[in-house]
Each structure stands twice: as C-alpha cells, then as structure tokens.
Amino acid sequence: MERRFPKIIFFYIVRETLFAFLVCFLFFFFIFFVNQILYLAQDVLSKRVPPHQVALLIFFSMPSIVALASPFASLTGTLMTVGRLSSDNEILVLAGSGFSYRSVYAPALLVGLFISIFSFAANDILLPAGTVQFSRLYRRILFSTPALELEANSIKRFKNTLLVTGPVEGNVIRDVLIMDRTGSGERRLILAKNAGLSDLGGGNIGISLESAFVQSGKENVREDYDYASSSSLRYIVPQDEIIQTVYNVGPREMSSVDVKKEIRQKEITVYETLEIEKFRLAGRALKLEALIREGSGDRNGAAALASEYNSIAAAVREIENDRSLLIYRLEYFKKFAIPFGALSFVLLAVSIGLMAKRSGQTIGFLIGLVIAALYWAALLIGQAMGTDMGFSPFWSMWFPNAAALVSGFILAFIRIRA
Numbered sequence: 001m002e003r004r005f006p007k008i009i010f011f012y013i014v015r016e017t018l019f020a021f022l023v024c025f026l027f028f029f030f031i032f033f034v035n036q037i038l039y040l041a042q043d044v045l046s047k048r049v050p051p052h053q054v055a056l057l058i059f060f061s062m063p064s065i066v067a068l069a070s071p072f073a074s075l076t077g078t079l080m081t082v083g084r085l086s087s088d089n090e091i092l093v094l095a096g097s098g099f100s101y102r103s104v105y106a107p108a109l110l111v112g113l114f115i116s117i118f119s120f121a122a123n124d125i126l127l128p129a130g131t132v133q134f135s136r137l138y139r140r141i142l143f144s145t146p147a148l149e150l151e152a153n154s155i156k157r158f159k160n161t162l163l164v165t166g167p168v169e170g171n172v173i174r175d176v177l178i179m180d181r182t183g184s185g186e187r188r189l190i191l192a193k194n195a196g197l198s199d200l201g202g203g204n205i206g207i208s209l210e211s212a213f214v215q216s217g218k219e220n221v222r223e224d225y226d227y228a229s230s231s232s233l234r235y236i237v238p239q240d241e242i243i244q245t246v247y248n249v250g251p252r253e254m255s256s257v258d259v260k261k262e263i264r265q266k267e268i269t270v271y272e273t274l275e276i277e278k279f280r281l282a283g284r285a286l287k288l289e290a291l292i293r294e295g296s297g298d299r300n301g302a303a304a305l306a307s308e309y310n311s312i313a314a315a316v317r318e319i320e321n322d323r324s325l326l327i328y329r330l331e332y333f334k335k336f337a338i339p340f341g342a343l344s345f346v347l348l349a350v351s352i353g354l355m356a357k358r359s360g361q362t363i364g365f366l367i368g369l370v371i372a373a374l375y376w377a378a379l380l381i382g383q384a385m386g387t388d389m390g391f392s393p394f395w396s397m398w399f400p401n402a403a404a405l406v407s408g409f410i411l412a413f414i415r416i417r418a
Helices: 007-043 053-059 062-088 088-095 102-144 239-246 256-294 298-321 324-335 341-355 361-388 393-418
Strands: 154-155 161-164 174-180 185-201 203-217 224-239
Touching: 007 053, 007 062, 007 102, 007 361, 053 062, 053 102, 062 088, 062 102, 062 341, 062 361, 088 102, 102 341, 154 256, 154 361, 185 224, 256 324, 324 361, 324 393, 341 361, 341 393, 361 393
Parallel strands: none
Antiparallel strands: 154 161, 161 174, 174 185, 185 203, 203 224
C-alpha cells in the first residue's frame, strides 16, 4: 500500500532541485552573458565607449539572458537532482519505504512551475522595460559617439537614407554612397571619394564629403533629373532619423499584450487589403469569362486580362501569407513556449532520471546539455518552417514542448507501471 509522502521529504527534494537549478542557471547565464559581451564588444567597445555606459547596456539586456537561461537550467538541474538521488540510492530507499515514484514528480513539477512563471515574467515584463532603457542609453551614446552607427564597409539604413561606406583610413571613410529622398519627394544619389564624421549637436550627425557628385530627379520620371559636382559637401543625418533607427523595437522586445494588439491591427489591415484584392480578382475573372464566352478575336486583350488576373492572384497569395504577420504570431507563441518549456522539461527530466538505475549528477548534466541543444535546434527549425513554409505558428513554437511533454508522460507511465 502506498504511504503518504512526508512534507520533510517533499521539501527536501524541492530544496535539492532549486539548488541544482541555481548552479545550472549560473552556468547557462554565464554562456549567454559572454555571448552578449562579445556582441557589444563588436559594436560598442571597439568605438571606445565609456566602460560605465557599456556596463549599463549589459545590465539592461540581462532580462533576455534570464528568460533564455531559466528553462535550460530547469532541465539540467532536475536531471542532476534525480541523478544524484539515484546514485546515492535515495530513490531506492523511497521505493523500499512504500512511497510511489509519483511522489518524486510532485516537488519537481512545483519547482518547474515556479521557474516557468519566473521566466515568463522576465521575458514579458522585464525584457520590454530593459529594452526601453537600453534604447535610451544607446541613443545618448550614439549622439556622443557618431562612429557607432557609421563604420567601414557597412550598409546603414535610416528613415529616408541609405548609406554605404567603403574602407577606413585613419579618420577618413573612402568611397561613400548615399541614397535618400528629399522633402519635396525627389530621389538623390550622392557619391563621394572621401568622408569624415562630426557631431553637429542636437543629435544630428554631419558627414563631410570630398569630391562629391550629386544626381537628383523626380521619382518615376527618368527624363527629368539634375546633377552637380563639388569639391566639398556637408551631408546631415537628422536626429529624428537616428531616433527611429535606435527605437526600432520588434515583437521580441514587446510584452505579450502589446504583441497581441499588433497582431490584431495587422490582421485587420491584411483582411481589408485582402477583401479589396479578392474583389478585383473576381471582377477580372468575370471579364475574362465573358471575353472567352463571346469568342472575340481580341487575343491581345484576353492575354493582357489573363496576365492581370494572374498578377492579382499572386498578390492575394502574398497577402494571405503576410510575412510580418507570421513573424509577430511566431514571437507571440514563443513568449509562452520558451518559459513554460521549463515545466515540460522537468517532467521529462524526472522520467529520464527514474529510468536510469544509477546515473549521477555529471551524466544528468551532460544529458541535459544534449536535450537543450536539440530543443533549441527544434525551435529554430520551427521558426523557419513558420516563416518560410507557412506552418502553423502555434505548433512551430509549441511542438518541442509537446514532444518533451509526451516523452515525459510515456517514460513516467513505463516507470510507474514497472
């Protein structure tokens, strides 16, 4: 007969699981933290930004590191805990004392639920707040260090400006190409042999161009254009264009509520555009059908109408598979899938640990790393399938969790019935 599980043993397993989670969390946190430092080193440290500002940038980016590290730490931590209990024969003692294997799942799942909620809060509350502070600080750094955004052999897109730079020799940038649109709607193409950067104050960046050639013309009017050349020219990138670039916040940096609002807005826009295009498509179909029924000899007209019909049909298919909407949907489900992956990981980890006769912490940690790598690969594959192949955004993000959950249930059923 199964005995009632004592509270002291329940909290003992909870304490051991939390301790192992903390150790693994520090490990994964360090891995992602180093990756973040390397990323900032490439874009920020190489531009001689003050160390205290770099430290603040790293601090504001920490919520994303916490959100990623927590689920993987729950997996490896639980495997290490159950592995240690198995290697020390504590699982065997519990079974011999009349306690069911089900008793081990309850405290571990409680820890998994706590970790999932903690990870979700970091991803949904702290990450958007940290992104706002990161963007504000980055903007201040940008205004004091213009070279942070304009560097050698790069392509930089601002609001109405595309800037392509060549190699750098000292403080001079070679072979600069600028394409922009003026306030009157004209398109401009600017070529320069050399360029230098300067901070003009007020958040504006000045580019001093040497041996410049300028061509301007009205859009969609090939015959109407002007050109000029100058030994020196100053080009100004306005503050509002820089701000828009810095504050380009995507769905990953938004809260789930904000992403849901954006999805609804995009769905309304897509639906309205789709209805208009379908109405046009139906009109062309009726005209084409009438033309064929009449049997007129206007083959050119029929061919033009058929071509227009196919063009509208292609536009309809493109609207139905709107890439921006798909990305927002994927990120929305991802905000829930990764944090609550900790819960499915815990179930799988306990089941694997109980299946092993004698495992140990080291083996449990290594198995956790392998499963974490497979899970991350499955997420990347699911994201690619969701954006490029039109696969369901929900299953693209939740399939790895579902696979871990089902595997955990099957192993648990086998172990409990054994």
